[in-house]
Amino acid sequence: MSMSGDELFAAGRFDEAMAAYRRVLAQDPGNAEARMGLDAILERARTTQPNAGLRELLLQAYADEGANWDAVGWGAANQIVVGWPHDNDLLKLAADPLLLEFLKKSLNRDAALERKLLALRRAAAEALLATDAPPPEVVALAEALAEQAWLNEYVWPDDATVPDGPASAMFRPSAAPRAEVVEERRLASEIPEIAPIVDAVSQSVAAMYEANPYPRWTHLARRPMVDVRAALMRDFPHAQTVDFGSGPLQVLMPGAGTGQHPLTVASSYANAQVTGVDLSRASLAYGKRMAGRYGIDNIEFLRGDILDLSKLGRTFDHAECVGVLHHMADPRAGLLAIVSVLRPGAFLRLGLYGESARSIVVKARRDIEAARLPSTLDGLREFRRKVMTGEWRRLRALTDWEDFWSASLLRDLCFHVQEHRFTVSRVRSLLEGSGLKFLGFEFNVGASQRADAGAGPLALYASRFRNEPTLSDLASWEQLEREKSGLFPGYAFVCQKE
Template sequence: MDCGEFADDTNGAIMSVSRTSLPPGGEALSQHVRDAWTSGRREDARTLADRLAEAAAERGDAAGLHLAAAVALACGLPELALARLDAALPLVQAAGSAPLWNDRGRALLALGRAASAANDFRRALAVDPGLVATRFNLGAALAAQGDLDAAIAQARCCIADAPEFAPAYPLLASWLADRGEHAAALPLLFDAVRRWPADLSVRSRLVDLLKSHPDAIVRSADDEAPLVALLRDADVDAQQLTAAGWLQQARDPGLARLIGADGHAEDPAALASLLNARLLALELISQGLPPNRTIERMLSRVRRWLLLSHESDRYPALCWALAAQCRLNGGAWPVPADEAARCRLDAARSICEAYPDIEPAHTAQGVESGDVAARLRAQYEAHAYPVWQRITRRPPQGFAGFCGPFRHASSPAPRGRPRILVAGCGTGRHAAQLASAMPDADIVAIDVSTASLRYAEARARALRISTISFACVDLHDAASLGGAFDHIECGGVLHLLADPEADWRALMPALAPGGTMRIGLYSSLARRGVAAARQRIADLVVPPCDDDALRAARARLLALPHDDALASVWRYTDFYSLAGFRDLMVNEHEDPFDIPRIARALTALGLAFLGFDQVDPDIHACKRALLTADDDSDLAGWAAFEEIYPDTFRAMYQFWCRPA
């Protein structure tokens, strides 16, 4: 469990260390530590805290040791924090020891010693039962030991006693979700967002829950207003809310009837009137791609009626939203001949903006078929990918919190600002997410597509992110980028290249001693449905492949019956935009992996596997129940599990590794 799972606020913990017991002269250095930390100069704060700890130990200054321990804990150094706290505790009277016991428990919890942490939290509460954060930290320790019932009971009692303690709500919601009670977690988070609309932790937990379990909204009593606010929030990725939002709309029997079976929309006039008047529906249409075929088909039929009926002027809001949708999806929806003809005749009408340019576009030509790198570059010049607008911002973790359990305890912590390489950054969404999570790091993001890099730079400027340096550099030249990197991210890239293992090896010289990598690779098992669907459309997407060909290929797959095995491709968000569809279904080259191949590559490269990342907790629990091995770093166990559940890594294998 990382420090982000504690109820304490890191800045608050550092700023609240007692000043009253400081000896003469001790306050000046302590204030320098606080000033450096709050101004974002974390490396300076860490250096000053080291000096403070040394001086405080000589003087017998418990408050100085405590402050130095709080900085160490915030920098991801729980062992150092523990040593400083152990030196401080004998120096304080029992009545003043509660904050030190609390932070000692936090350090133990960060080290995975949950039972010992719980004992320290109980010691703190025995001294001062009113420490609200400590009561929640005790709940976190109980949850880490697997006692969710006790953790939830503890949290509920604390919220009843201290309803204004904001960190409690996302923690309790996450424990309820871990127990499968998503419908109970959702109103808790909606309530918290109303109370603290600017709290990133509360808001991001709500977005995560709505994304992972959108059906929980069906059992929620909340109205449309909170979802509208989230969809408009500049710090929320609206795409993560579309499935939940449309399910919320379908709670209205009248709208559900008008949408019809599988989106056939038999009365498009009535449907247009209803959608035009619904704020949430308009936000969903304009802010995110459809979550499924039913919604796309329904909206496409409404668009058709608006165009052919000459009634579009009566529905300006809906026409505007559909035009925004067209820009989002890149003109992915099928355009029948009669609609194309009407657009040519009535080009000035607002509804025509909801249609793509009728003339064929984005045709990649003149690239030799054997040159994989050149073909890929041409593909992403024509269709920069992924298309995105916003990210869901979360409370900053810092580099130490981001690495969490995946950075080996013996690995030296970076001195100075950590350097992170994003190899194959595309349009920069992932780099932006990393920069938001780690304001203490410098990020270098490279790609070979100039169109993608232009998109990435524009989005970073729009989001006011200044810690990313973008460069048009091949990953083979990563070692020439001005020094080694403490961490390298390479997700969704290697499997597109002609020789993934060789290209992976090319990144190794750029890794600093003790550094880590997070690699993302397609699973050949999970993508069997994608491979089969590609065969179904192969005759339509013969190179050179223009946008009309892509629309025709999508239309063929959209026409499949629900029970066709190939309809599984509808589950991918990428299916619902033209750039995403091309990346998913018509990629110039793809060489997916399986777990045995990953194991062979790690051995050949001299890398140690540290574990898979971003795997649903339910999958971890299922694996442990099914297999005798209880080690999540056991690749053989994961391979056996994936054979039974081939959709486990449907998005991608994402795993951490480091030099062995």
């Protein structure tokens, strides 16, 4: 029997996997598994010379609303860089459909490409300012660059010599708000509130995310439908089986942010009813607008503090809380508040910052504080300038982080008003006496990391602690972390309420 795309992918046979995914998509263009698999290959695809076949596949991905444009942006950036004309010819570049699609749909995360794009932006501005009737290709390129500026929230440097007018949208927001911003302001006022925010740290965290909702995202990638409890029972067979009946699975998403994760859950978890809670109305309004755009109606958004969840007066069958608890004054108080609204047997998926993985962020936070850089757009731009020009060389590796590349991402990464970082030992203390049973760490979640499945920390644990088939003893993980630095990029794990 021939191997599936996923099997070929897991075996590292990427060319054959790509062919298998393409065959499936040719028969069934809406197939989510094949789309995810192909996108994961396009994400990794790197060549030193332009590759016409890859460019074609990337353009097809950009033409598919269900593709993962975040992922394929990596492969597209590579093709754009290796195909960049030596003479930097504006008209040639303006006629490149892949460049235009990339600028409109993927956030650039490549330092070399950013330098080229800044020069291109300058050239496009000069061309626009030189005549009342610029070539239509240049107008289209300027529109695409303006869209990229919107995606990165104007974190690229401004240029005061470009006056407000047709070229300035590539440099700074226009005075008239975009339609989606107007819609979000209206939606924000309609979001019900659990209770007023009174905790001092929650108030300052709320203010931060009101100004910079995290993350700005543009489309929802297609995902296969999944019965999440059955999938977790398969991954963690030592979990307790509990039957919640046939009604919709009540899913809580504390710290819902701008809705990307909650809407993925609402649209891909079978028979789920999702409740997203967050401090930031602006973030929730973003999520609500996107829910409307995708016609997702099995979700509600509530403004409130995790600390006040019990005031909802209801319980949940499942919860996912990623990138949130480490921003609370007392993460354990937040955890206990979540546990208090879970039904026994409910799964809770958590994601927390790691101390060792973030050592460079700790250095950045110190330097930012010493230089008194404010968390305003100007402060963020100045920080990027120092890092990217090498003035702050020791922080250069921050450009390898996905969150370096837009204002809200960078503010969240390096300018946060509150952050805790964990080790396995701190995860253990966090969970002790919480009423949760630790089921296991998750690595390689999602298509983009499939190629690493089977290797890495779980395999290491299995060979090191052969008599622990559940891979879930935190004391052993603690030991492994001591023995092998860099084991955890952060802590993603699943627990079950006892």
